[in-house]
Amino acid sequence: xxxxxxxxxxxxxxxxxxxxxxxxxxxxxxxxxxxxxxxxxxxxxxxxxxxxxxxxxxxxxxxxxxxxxxxxxxxxxxxxxxxxxxxxxxxxxxxxxxxxxxxxxxxxxxxxxxxxxxxxxxxxxxxxxxxxxxxxxxxxxxxxxxxxxxxxxxxxxxxxxxxxxxxxxxxxxxxxxxxxxxxxxxxxxxxxxxxxxxxxxxxxxxxxxxxxxxxxxxxxxxxxxxxxxxxxxxxxxxxxxxxxxxxxxxxxxxxxxxxxxxxxxxxxxxxxxxxxxxxxxxxxxxxxxxxxxxxxxxxxxxxxxxxxxxxxxxxxxxxxxxxxxxxxxxxxxxxxxxxxxxxxxxxxxxxxxxxxxxxxxxxxxxxxxxxxxxxxxxxxxxxxxxxxxxxxxxxxxxxxxxxxxxxxxxxxxxxxxxxxxxxxxxxxxxxxxxxxxxxxxxxxxxxxxxxxxxxxxxxxxxxxxxxxxxxxxxxxxxxxxxxxxxxxxxxxxxxxxxxxxxxxxxxxxxxxxxxxxxxxxxxxxxxxxxxxxxxxxxxxxxxxxxxxxxxxxxxxxxxxxxxxxxxxxxxxxxxxxxxxxxxxxxxxxxxxxxxxxxxxxxxxxxxxxxxxxxxxxxxxxxxxxxxxxxxxxxxxxxxxxxxxxxxxxxxxxxxxxxxxxxxxxxxxxxxxxxxxxxxxxxxxxxxxxxxxxxxxxxxxxxxxxxxxxxxxxxxxxxxxxxxxxxx
Ligand code: NAD
Numbered sequence: 001x002x003x004x005x006x007x008x009x010x011x012x013x014x015x016x017x018x019x020x021x022x023x024x025x026x027x028x029x030x031x032x033x034x035x036x037x038x039x040x041x042x043x044x045x046x047x048x049x050x051x052x053x054x055x056x057x058x059x060x061x062x063x064x065x066x067x068x069x070x071x072x073x074x075x076x077x078x079x080x081x082x083x084x085x086x087x088x089x090x091x092x093x094x095x096x097x098x099x100x101x102x103x104x105x106x107x108x109x110x111x112x113x114x115x116x117x118x119x120x121x122x123x124x125x126x127x128x129x130x131x132x133x134x135x136x137x138x139x140x141x142x143x144x145x146x147x148x149x150x151x152x153x154x155x156x157x158x159x160x161x162x163x164x165x166x167x168x169x170x171x172x173x174x175x176x177x178x179x180x181x182x183x184x185x186x187x188x189x190x191x192x193x194x195x196x197x198x199x200x201x202x203x204x205x206x207x208x209x210x211x212x213x214x215x216x217x218x219x220x221x222x223x224x225x226x227x228x229x230x231x232x233x234x235x236x237x238x239x240x241x242x243x244x245x246x247x248x249x250x251x252x253x254x255x256x257x258x259x260x261x262x263x264x265x266x267x268x269x270x271x272x273x274x275x276x277x278x279x280x281x282x283x284x285x286x287x288x289x290x291x292x293x294x295x296x297x298x299x300x301x302x303x304x305x306x307x308x309x310x311x312x313x314x315x316x317x318x319x320x321x322x323x324x325x326x327x328x329x330x331x332x333x334x335x336x337x338x339x340x341x342x343x344x345x346x347x348x349x350x351x352x353x354x355x356x357x358x359x360x361x362x363x364x365x366x367x368x369x370x371x372x373x374x375x376x377x378x379x380x381x382x383x384x385x386x387x388x389x390x391x392x393x394x395x396x397x398x399x400x401x402x403x404x405x406x407x408x409x410x411x412x413x414x415x416x417x418x419x420x421x422x423x424x425x426x427x428x429x430x431x432x433x434x435x436x437x438x439x440x441x442x443x444x445x446x447x448x449x450x451x452x453x454x455x456x457x458x459x460x461x462x463x464x465x466x467x468x469x470x471x472x473x474x475x476x477x478x479x480x481x482x483x484x485x486x487x488x489x490x491x492x493x494x495x496x497x498x499x500x501x502x503x504x505x506x507x508x509x510x511x512x513x514x515x516x517x518x519x520x521x522x523x524x525x526x527x528x529x530x531x532x533x534x535x536x537x538x539x540x541x542x543x544x545x546x547x548x549x550x551x552x553x554x555x556x557x558x559x560x561x562x563x564x565x566x567x568x569x570x571x572x573x574x575x576x577x578x579x580x581x582x583x584x585x586x587x588x589x590x591x592x593x594x595x596x597x598x599x600x601x602x603x604x605x606x607x608x609x610x611x612x613x614x615x616x617x618x619x620x621x622x623x624x625x626x627x628x629x630x631x632x633x634x635x636x637x638x639x640x641x642x643x644x645x646x647x648x649x650x651x652x653x654x655x656x657x658x659x660x661x662x663x664x665x666x667x668x669x670x671x672x673x674x675x676x677x678x679x680x681x682x683x684x685x686x687x688x689x690x691x692x693x694x695x696x697x698x699x700x701x702x703x704x705x706x707x708x709x710x711x712x713x714x715x716x717x718x719x720x721x722x723x724x725x726x727x
Pocket of ligand 1: 358408419
């Protein structure tokens with residue numbers, strides 16, 4: 001069985017059709033690439049063939065390289081990666097030169113890429129070496145090179161060809177940000193050559209082949225006198241581009257993403273040498289990225305395992321539980337967002353609040369988001385009307401009749417929640433599943449208000465609901481499998497990523513993020529420069545420093561959580577040093593961003609300025625400051641050890657969920673692949689050594705968990721095959 005088929009028509013035009021059997025989207029494998037190469041040889045060698053169309057038998061062209069293959073390439077070592085990539089370059093160069101005389105550049109056969117739909121990664125790199133790229137006018141299609149999003153960069157010539165085609169400046173959004181365009185946008189941006197009506201795709205490709213001249217086949221970079229658009233680094237304009245791009249990349253990535261640096265290196269160094277040497281440089285940089293454990297970890301968490309979780313890797317056996325009618329109780333910030341994402345996914349929603357005014361306000365939130373979408377031309381008037389028509393805003397619980405799932409998002413108060421649970425259960429049928437969106441209250445406790453605890457579950461969204469991709473599903477002590485399956489099927493319907501965890505204080509994400517915030521505040525109390533704390537976090541890849549994050553989530557929420565935790569833990573409460581800072585900030589009325597006053601100072605428009613100067617007055621800087629690394633170790637270990645403890649306690653049952661949840665839930669250093677991947681990158685013995693040092697200097701919160709100590713002793717790792725559920 002082969003991924004490509006080959007046929008020649010009566011006019012001598014060969015068509016190579018990509019159609020991977022058993023997959024809805026074409027992805028490139030090593031064997032597939034060999035097939036393509038052999039078919040191109042066949043076409044070039046056959047005197048009866050005038051030209052070749054490369055197209056797809058599916059509605060899309062291709063989704064890219066099979067990332068499972070890339071993730072495993074590292075095992076072969078650097079030389080084998082480099083040789084493999086150079087082999088691909090040779091094939092793609094063969095397509096590009098298409099049998100032409102190397103001196104006169106004449107006598108080649110035209111090769112056209114005909115793209116019916118989406119063309120990503122290698123699915124665009126192959127077209128980029130063809131002589132013309134024609135796409136069907138399919139507004140749903142996405143065209144681009146998204147490799148950077150999973151920790152690699154376009155390494156099959158895409159980086160070199162795109163830079164030479166459009167110049168470094170114009171190529172930057174596609175290469176550095178993984179920008180994707182629809183066919184018309186791709187044509188306007190210079191990625192592809194032509195957009196035609198879908199039924200015209202193959203006829204137009206054939207017509208182009210039959211009319212093509214020798215000159216049509218010569219790539220600009222192979223023609224005499226080629227100059228890179230926008231200039232090489234030697235050219236003043238080119239120099240500015242490269243200086244700007246370096247600064248931009250470093251500003252955005254803080255230098256922690258190896259792929260972004262390597263990509264820039266490939267573009268910069270490649271721009272100064274002939275094309276074939278540039279491909280070799282690209283291959284070297286690509287090899288170095290694949291050899292970096294960060295790329296393996298990112299691909300594993302952000303692509304392979306994320307997708308596995310979305311497809312239901314941990315879904316209990318149960319018939320399809322797709323939600324038909326959803327009830328959302330509480331139309332505040334969270335309820336309004338949950339109603340919006342659900343209605344947007346085609347689910348009918350009843351949105352209930354205590355007053356009609358509040359319920360209407362919750363529905364108006366959807367209208368606001370849809371209006372924004374219309375301004376950006378992402379949403380049509382019909383779509384807006386359709387989504388809004390799916391939301392019924394009311395105070396009447398009788399409207400919940402026929403709901404098969406309820407998500408409760410009322411105040412974080414067990415009494416209010418218990419009251420709502422009873423009211424809902426009186427209004428819905430016996431099979432309805434009840435989910436609470438609580439962020440802090442144990443599910444098993446809230447389930448006591450239910451007459452059907454096996455149908456009671458936690459579905460914890462993150463704010464803002466429409467933007468945050470993670471949903472934490474919490475199994476209470478009595479929660480049954482059907483409730484878990486229902487929650488997972490719902491999360492799949494709204495196209496988010498689920499993790500399933502067991503019930504414990506703060507579940508998983510909040511359990512790990514709170515120690516991060518606390519560690520930042522502890523350091524303030526100790527006299528560590530708050531600027532050092534914030535920058536150390538960002539330089540290790542955290543999207544926000546801990547103090548900024550406290551400002552964003554508000555000081556009063558922090559105080560509320562601290563008080564509740566203290567009440568629950570009594571004498572065992574370990575965070576008095578944190579409260580010294582937190583409660584003092586509250587006393588000063590510095591409630592965070594929403595109050596325009598927090599750890600940071602804000603201008604009248606709410607724009608963050610520097611650190612608030614009152615902080616340094618009350619918590620003066622200590623004479624001796626810790627090193628950057630020491631601060632980073634404290635901030636990372638505070639989160640990572642909590643993740644390990646969650647695994648030890650059985651709150652987490654799958655490290656894949658721990659890693660994916662950390663990146664999507666609170667932005668844990670994505671370059672690392674997540675807390676468990678990070679521990680594997682540094683190795684358990686080194687992690688133990690760091691923690692022992694931190695324990696000696698700062699106390700028992702850094703005590704090495706037994707699991708980690710055992711791992712260090714045995715030379716084991718989290719992702720060793722038999723430890724991880726991942727394949
Ligand atoms: P909110 O105050 O914005 O909204 C709560 C809504 O519930 C209000 O509109 C209120 O009128 C309504 N309400 C209160 N009692 C009610 C009742 N008896 N019947 C019907 N409606 C009632 O709060 P929120 O931020 O949307 O939080 C809601 C829930 O989600 C809480 O449990 C919270 O812990 C949780 N949560 C919040 C966040 C967050 O970032 N805000 C994140 C995850 C989870």
